[in-house]
Amino acid sequence: MEKFFNIKCRASGLRPNAVVLVATVRALKMHGGGPNVSAGAPLPKEYIDENLSLVAGGCRSNLRKQIEIAHLFGVPVVVALNVFMTDTQAEINLVCQIAKECGASEAVPCHHWAQGGRGSLELAQAVNEAASRTSNFQFLYNIEMPIVEKIRTIAQKVYGADDIELTPEAKAKIDYYNQQGYGSLPxxxxxxxxxLSHMPDKKGVPTGFVLPIRDVRASIGAGFIYPLVGTMSTMPGLPTRPCFYDIDLDPVTEEITGLF
Structure with missing residues (x-):
């Protein structure tokens, strides 16, 4: 959301009228203090059985923060609760209730998985109503701010960090980009x-942390500066046998094989 607003909308001139914030009971339970989930392992019972305490904890922490982030940009929020078969009516009602208490214009359960388009009619109506209101869209930062201050603004206002910490390499890169005239990129x-933090295991709304900026790189063609936070890698994920193993060039015909 933040990237779309600060980069896409700035470059395209788009001005959003509403945010559709998708939530699930299971995700909110995790942000409310639920146990870790391991790929391939059965879901812990907390995510299958009714647990209003975990749901409320996730709503009053992470969901509230996500709504607040959207409001930083002056855009109304509609919470779309993607309903699972294991969700109870009490859990669904609680999410919708707390979402509206936290500032959402509307919060509606969505049943499109089971009912197709009919299952999201209420969502469509809520979005139409929210988008019909006046939107006071604004960017989070002035594009002419120094690179460091733009990074710090995102870290503090969006992620909730106390501050940022740049490595010597990151500082050197920023100095170089400024010298090259790229300081006004988003x-x-x-x-x-x-x-929300750089620590994947910290759910809810982490506080009291300093966001580490390991490196800062530039995609000049795309038109943005991208800081690497913590141990984040930019390598694309590849399958066990990447497709490039089967791609070849015939030196005689100059035809490429194996692309399709």
Missing amino acids: ICMAKTHLS
Whole structure:
């Protein structure tokens, strides 16, 4: 959301009228203090059985923060609760109730998985109503701010960090980009999506942390500066046998094989 607003909207001229914030009961339970989930292992019972305490904890921490982030940009929020078969009516009602208490214009359960388009009619109506209101969209930072201050603004206002810490390499890169005239580019943070912080295991709304900036790189063609936060890697994920093993060039015909 932050990247879309600060980069995409700035470059394209788009001005959003509403944010659709998708939530699930299971994710909110995790942010509310639920146990870790391991790939391939059965889900802990907390995510299958009704647990209003975990749901409330996730809503009053992470969901509230996500709504607040959208409001930083002056855009109304509609919470779309993606309903699972294991969600109870009490859990669904609680999410919608707390979401509205936290500032959402509306919060609606969505049943499109089971009912197709009919299952999201209420969501469509809520989004239409929210988008019809006046939006006071604004960017989070002035594009002419120094690179360091733009990074710090995102870290503090969006992630909730106390401050940022740059390595000598990151500082040197920033100095170089400034010398080359790239200081007015927007920022695209390369950070784990599993937490508001740089620590994937810290759920809810982590506090009291300093965001470590390991390196700062530039994608001049794309038009942004991207800091690497913590141990974040920019390497793409590849399968066990990448497709490039089967791609070849015939030196006689100059035809490429194995692309499709």
